[in-house]
Amino acid sequence: MSHHKIAIVVGSLRKDSINRKIARSIATFAADRLDSRIVEIGDLPLYNQDYDAEAPGPPEYARFRDAIRAVDGVLFCTPEYNRGIPGVLKNAIDVGSRPYGASVWDKKPAAIVSASPGAIGGFGANHQLRQVCVFLNMPMMQQPEAYLGGVTPDKFDADGCLQEGPLRQFVVGFAAAFSEWVELIIRSRKMIAEDAAHSAAK
Ligand SMILES: Cc1cc2nc3c(=O)[nH]c(=O)nc-3n(C[C@H](O)[C@H](O)[C@H](O)COP(=O)(O)O)c2cc1C
Numbered sequence: 001m002s003h004h005k006i007a008i009v010v011g012s013l014r015k016d017s018i019n020r021k022i023a024r025s026i027a028t029f030a031a032d033r034l035d036s037r038i039v040e041i042g043d044l045p046l047y048n049q050d051y052d053a054e055a056p057g058p059p060e061y062a063r064f065r066d067a068i069r070a071v072d073g074v075l076f077c078t079p080e081y082n083r084g085i086p087g088v089l090k091n092a093i094d095v096g097s098r099p100y101g102a103s104v105w106d107k108k109p110a111a112i113v114s115a116s117p118g119a120i121g122g123f124g125a126n127h128q129l130r131q132v133c134v135f136l137n138m139p140m141m142q143q144p145e146a147y148l149g150g151v152t153p154d155k156f157d158a159d160g161c162l163q164e165g166p167l168r169q170f171v172v173g174f175a176a177a178f179s180e181w182v183e184l185i186i187r188s189r190k191m192i193a194e195d196a197a198h199s200a201a202k
Helices: 018-029 049-053 059-069 087-097 123-135 166-201
Strands: 004-010 034-038 073-078 110-115 146-148
Touching: 004 018, 004 166, 018 034, 018 073, 018 110, 018 166, 034 166, 059 087, 073 123, 073 166, 087 123, 110 123, 110 166, 123 146, 146 166
Parallel strands: 004 034, 004 073, 073 110, 110 146
Antiparallel strands: none
């Protein structure tokens, strides 16, 4: 299996974010297969379509778009705010989707984790985000779905990694499934391109 590059986008700016800790845990669990790093979104100015006509636009936009363009896949780890996607995350997605025709999300294999201290684990935000990613043409891992409920600070050790227990076991499995998903999409695409080149050469 190749060592693919992954951008993790965290939908919370909170210093002690449980979603950031889940993101770091997944990066650790998949470290032998994925080279993952969190791409920060807190400095992105609110998206304004006028910027698209003002080359080069805000430098933070260029930094963010370049970071996403450079990876093979994307993992979203997000809280749910009022049953929906947090504004900071939607802003980052909108920034990456433009200028028109130059979306950095296009064709990137992806997966979503939502985590909450509440019982239903951010289901609403998770599915809103899935809907957005369908439009953005991101092949989305279907299973396992990850609506992590009851995620309280005591689930993590002093380094912010998940402690032993059922939640950790589930997230370890999720990390393995995501690395296989990225491999499947990237390898299939490569094979199709090779087949096309082979046919063209005949
Ligand atoms: C503005 C706001 C809205 C929230 N709405 C929801 C919600 O709809 N569903 C939910 O499960 N938790 C909700 N919460 C609680 C968050 O799940 C909780 O604060 C969580 O720790 C945020 O994730 P983070 O730790 O990664 O920042 C909300 C929190 C805030 C600040």
